[in-house]
Structure formats: structure tokens, C-alpha cells
Amino acid sequence: MATLAETPVDATETGGFTPKHWAERLPDGALDHIPGDDGWPMVGNTFTMLADPHGFVGKMIAEHGNVFRNTAFGGTVVNLIGADANELVLFDRQKMFSSEQGWGPILDQLFPRGLMLMDFDHHRADRKALSIAFKPAPMRHYAGALNRGISKAVAGWGGSEMEFYPAIKQLTLDLAADSFIGIPWGPEADRINEAFVYMVQASVAPIRKPLPFTLMRKGVKGREYLVDYFTQETRRRREEGGGQDMFSQFATATREDGSLLPVDEVVDHMNFLMMAAHDTITSSATTLIWLLAKHPEWQERLRAEITAVTGGPDADGNPRPLAYEDLGKLDLTEMAFKESLRIMPPVPSTPRRALKDFEYEGYKIPAGTPVGINTHYVHHMAEHWPEPEKFDPMRFTPEQVKARHKYAWVPFGGGAHMCLGLHFAYMQIKVLMAQVLQRYEIQIAEGYEPDWKAWPIPQPKDGLRVTFKSL
Template sequence: MATLAAHNPIPAHWSEGNPTEEELAHIPGEGGWPVVGNTFKMLKDPHAFAQHMVETYGRVYKSKAFGGWNIALIGADANELVLFDREKNFSSEQGWGPILDQLFPRGLMLLDFDHHRADRRALSIAFKPGPMRHYSGSLNRGIARKVEEWGAGRMEFYPAIKTLTLDLAADSFIGIEWGPEADRINTAFIDMVQASVAPVRRPLPFTQMKRGTDGRAFLVDFFTQETHRRRAEGGGQDMFSQFATAEYEDGSLMPVDEVVDHMNFLMMAAHDTITSSATSLIWQLAKNPDWQEKLRQEIESVTGGIGPDGRARDLAYEDMGRLELVEMAFKEALRIMPPVPSTPRRALREFEFGGYRIPAGSHVGINANYVHHEEEHWSDPYGFDPNHFTSEAVKARHKYAWVPFGGGAHMCLGLHFAYMQIKILMAQLLPRYRIALDQEPDWQAWPIPKPKDGLKITLERI
């Protein structure tokens, strides 16, 4: 416990202006053990902890963890209040900063209000139809090659899709050939992601944080040189080249250091969330062979399935929207296992919610996972039913009952890229193989869900 206290994960500058315990006394909740609070309870099983707190204290409660008090706001209305943020009262920068600021500063998720709007608009060029069509070609080639290499038999899906996603990022995001350079970039990137949730928050020798900050230094140098080169040579169709030449509304180029920070953040946000989401979808399809077959039939009706050469046909960019069942199944997997189970913010001004006055400076959070499993919104909260996402069901449900991509101004910029990658993965995988689950996985729920056993499955050649 003393070690954890000595390396408090919340830097001092993020704690300035926090409400005192007296100012939070009227809000129900519990502080947990001395020094560490509820940190270990939350890490052990965050979903069970949230369920206990809601049953005990209601939908607004306080909890001490990670060095300070946090106030949970639970429910679809809470999601709307915080994510839509009509009053511009909830800082994403000051919410995520204690976790990500050392390694991913100035990423799009760590910007607020006008700065966020300006950078988001400039970066959105990378997700226009022209670049997206280019990415779809890269994704089809890369995924087809790797899925064929997997072959029939037993495998651990999570590490396999993690490797594939990193390789795809090198190709589609950065536009470099797979090889030693891509491997070094991937290693640096993995070190940064692992360091972002390390308990020791200073880059002391031999710590994960030291490896993470070294990885960041390498990538900052690489992306800085590449940004200058691509601007001089006119860029390209890969995502990084689009970022490197992004312009603000007045026609000025984004500063090089900001391009670099956005690229580092995008790699982190896209890689880990897509890896988790693809794994949860495969998990559910392996457990639900009837839905697996429905998706296979839809894909074959759109792409033609296996071609004369014995390989699965590519999914054309123009046909992405035709895979309606695949999209519904993916959304349902995201409901069951959202890749970002909870979202932190910091209140800039006092506000009221659920009958409680929440002081300015409070660290607040919403819980997507809890709302994704409420009977109020879902006919089968713990089952896998893609019919939760028919157009009729969506219209009848609270708009903020499903928030795996966030919402409001901070809605995930790359959500359509995520849909595209998953649809291409399914189009390459399902016509080739049937998927069977070897054993039910135990999931690590936080910070981004992943199966502790790697998700053991068997691929059977069709």
C-alpha cells in the first residue's frame, strides 16, 4: 500500500481545486480502505463494484480510488448530460489527463471545446470517402493475407487479432511496408499503451513507465521527421499523410507537434478498442452459431463468398452499407462488452443531477457498461440478440442508452473506420471458416476489456 501511495497516479496539478470531503459530504458513497480507497475492489471486478454501489447508494454516488474522490452518475440521462454537454461544463482533458497526459498529451480526446472543434474538423479529412476507399483496399489485402495464414485448427484469437491490427495500422494509418521499421513502431506503441495504466507513474529505471516514455520519444522523433517529409512531397492516401497535410478553416497547416500528438493518440485509440471489439464479436458468434450462419449468408450474398481461386472475395467499399446484420451483430457485441466501459470527466462548474448538487472541480464519470445491461432499455440484457439494433428498436430506445463510441462533440472520429475494419474482417473470415468456442473466457474488464486466456477458439475450414 505504501508503494502505491508513493506513486499516486494523479499528478498534483490535476488535483488542484478538487472539492474537499466536507463539500462532498452530502453525496452518498464510501471511501474504502485507508490510503488506497476502493482502487483494488474496482480493479478486481469493476462491474460488480458498480452494481454494489448503485444498489447500496443509488445512481449518484462517490467513491475514493486512484488517489481521490470520484462521483459516478449512472443512467442514460447521465450519459446524455455528460456526453452531449449542452452547457460545456465537463472537461474531457481534465477527466482523461491523469491517465493519459504523460504518454498521449493533446490527443483529440484530451482537448476541450473550441480547440477540440478546430482540430477535429481539420483531422476529419482523413475520414472522407476518398481516403476511406483507399483504406478499404489496404484492409482487404492485409486481412485476407493474415486470415488465410491462420488456417484451420485451434488458436488464441486475441493475440492474433492484436498483431493483425498493428500490422494494418502500419499499412493503412502510416503507409509503410510491413517489416523491421513497422515492428519497431509497433513495439514502441505497445510500450506506451501498457505504461498508460501502470501503477508507477514516474519513468523510473526498469519500470513500464520508463519503457513507455522511451517509446513515446521514439515515435515523436519518427512522426516529426515523417510529417516534414510528407508535407514536402505532397503526402499520400494513408491516414498519417492526411493528418500531416490537414488544414484549419483559415487554410493554415496544423503545427507539426500537434500532428504528431494526434497520430500517437489515434494509434492507441484505434488499436486497443478495435482489438477488444473484434474479440468480443468473435466470442459471441462462436457461442451463437445460428447468428454466425446468418452473417455468413449475408456476406456471401453481398460478396459472392469464396471465389474460383478458393479465396474469399473482397468486400467493396460501396457494399459496406449492405452488411446490415453484420453491423447489428457488431453493435450488439459492443453493447455486451463496450471497449471503454466508463468515461471520466471533470466538472468546471457546479451542477445538479439526480437531486444532488455536485461541486465545481469534481471528478465525475459515467458507466456505459452498466447502462448497456439495464432491463429498462434491453429486452435481453445479458444475452446476444442483434435484433436490439433493428431500426424500430433503436427509435424506441433512449438515444444515450448505447454509447460505446461516446457521444456529443467527442463522438469517436474513427467509428466508421472501425465498422469498415470489422465488416472486412467478417467478410474474409466467415466464408472461410466456422468458429467454435473451446472454452468460456474469463475477461479482464478494465481499462479495455480482453480475455485473460486469449479467447481459445477453433476454426473449421468450410
């Protein structure tokens, strides 16, 4: 089977633009009319961006406006900034942008053929087949597994100050082993988790070839391990029948004609969705815990809502599980989560590649141009978000949402590539909040502000030092 790098884009879908692969470059000077900064020879702006991605974008917008070019990771990108740009690129009415060719230079060695690296008909077909894993029956199963796993872990968090990020990362990986793969926690799950960690870290490694001793080499070796593991497991589950876990659902998913997805595609989808789920949820859960620790009045409001829904702790003082049927009743909890996603979106920016010539804000941008939108910057634009640095979950009342540009808030993407697992993310966060807030008050030291590594997926550099004080 051809790899993504060998597969041409369908000319009927792209207005005639058919590069042999996403690495084909534009002619010299094709983007000189776009204002910007190409940085240093060879490396461009790569290290400047990695050091302070949000500061870099802010500086570029201040100097050049909402359309600018920069060079990083070996290529030049045209950035389109604003809610209108988000809508143009994500909704993509005219099929002008390729997600496959946008993410390809970053993820192709590690997560090829994941949903995010597919376009148009192939993407729609596989997305529909995989959506079976997020139907009510399997989601109810995941809810039970999440309640059990989160309750067990959270019970041990009380006491002295701890680093929250590594704790929630380990918990999220363990939950993924249970809910996603259907294997018990233990050495096998640990080896799988290690492989995922290396793959995610390698996605933004400055050295893009898997040379010995490099991070990219570790990532590629991690992928090799997981491909072998998931290939054997897919075949076994098809022969023996699977359970309600996500992997079993994928292994037996069928397309509209009744055919099973090819084994290698199941493997690649599983690799990608495991990465997309556990790292983004780890980041967003950490952000929410940090913001609630800074704003104890919101802890109280969410605790009251959760207690009203669950009935409060049982006779032994243990939090009752959050029933699947009650997830939709936690309105304030969901609003607080949405506000944390606004302040710190787990995917700060999104790449695409133009498949047709187009014009935006007076600039003509040729087919073949890598383009990018910046979710984090738009989430902090005062025209959409008064006092944008303030934590205010009430921004997400139905009235406020209706009055705002639909694409001013896009932490889960939008259009055809809207995150397939967003309801799973909401469920995991609500179960986590139900367990934490019925047991503890979340505290941080006075004046404490963690330093955040902003990209590719935000995380506190010191792990986020918090204390869970028993109620």
C-alpha cells in the same frame, strides 16, 4: 508551448471556474454529502476496482444508488449512472464538463493533446481539420489496404485451436502500420507497435511516476520514441508530399484559415488515434468472434448476407474482397457488431471534470469535481435491454433503436467527442467478417467461457481459444 497541465481553462467557456491544471483538488469535505466509499488510506478503491471493476460498480450502486463517490488513482470521483447521465455528460449542452481534465490524470503523460484531451473551440477546430482523413477518397484507400492485409492473415488461421486475441492484435497493429502510417510491415512497424503496447499498458499503471523499471517508465519511453519518429515523418511528408494513408492526411491537414496544424499537434493526434483505433478494435473484434462462436446460427445468417453481397468465393475458392461501396449493405453484420459492443464496450467508463456547479438526481455537485459515467453498466440495464446478458443483434433494428433512449448505447461516446473513427471501425470489422465467414466456421470447446480482464480495455485473459474450421 505550454503543456495541458500548465494551460488554464478559458473562463468564458466554463462559467468562471479556472483551475491552473486538472490536478487542483476540491476543499476537504466538499463531496461528503455524496454517498459512497473512499476505500483504504492512500490507495482508496484502486486495487478493488482493478480486480473487478464491473462487480465494484454493481456493489456501489446497490448500496448507494445511481450517484456515488469513490476514491481511486489518487482522486475522488462522483459516478453518475444511467442513460440520462450519459446524455447529460456526453451531449453537454451547457459546456459543463471537460474531457481534457477528465482524461488528463490518466493519459496526460502518454497521450497529451489527443482529440479526447481537448475541449470546446480547440477541439472543434482540430476535429474538423483531422476529419479529412475520413472522407470517401482516403476511406476507399483504407478499404483496399484492409482487404489485402486481412485476407493474407486470415488465410493462415485455419486448422488447430489458436489464441485469437494476440493474432487479431498483431493483425490490427500491422494494418495500422499500413493504412494509418503507410509503411510496410517489418522491423520498423514492430518497433512502433511495441511502443504503443507499452503506452496503453502504462495508462492504468498503479505507479503514476516513470520511475526506473516501472510500466509507466516503459510507456513514457515508448512515447519519446514515437514523438521523435512522427516528428521527422511529419516534416518529410510535408516536404515530399504524402499519400492516402491517415498519417499523410493528418500531416497536410489545415485549419479553416488555411494554416497547417503545428507539427507537435500532428504528432500527438497521430499517437492518440493509433492507440484509440488499434486497441479498441482489437477488443471489439475479439468480443464479436467469441459471441459468434457461441451462437453458430448467427454465423450462418451473417455468412449468407456476406455471400449475397460479395457473390461468394471466386473460382479458386478465395473470398472476394468487400468493396467500399458495399459496406452499407451488410445490415445484419453491423447489427451483430453493435450487439457485441453493447455486451462488451471497449471503453467501459468515461471520465470528465465538472467546470460548473450542477445538480443531478437531487445532489449538488461543485465545479472541479471529477465525474464519471459507466457505459458497461448502462449497456446491461434491464430497463433498456430485456435479458441483457443475451446476445440478440435484433435489438438494433431501426424500430428497436427508435424506441430506446438515445444514450442507452454509447460505445463510441457521444456529443462533440463522438469517436472520429467510428466508420473506420465498422469498415474494418465488416472486412474481417467477410474474410473469416467466407472461409471458416468459428468453433469453441463445449462449455468454454473465457475469463475477461475487464479494464481499461476488455481482453480475454487466456487469449480466447478458438478454432477456424475450413468450410
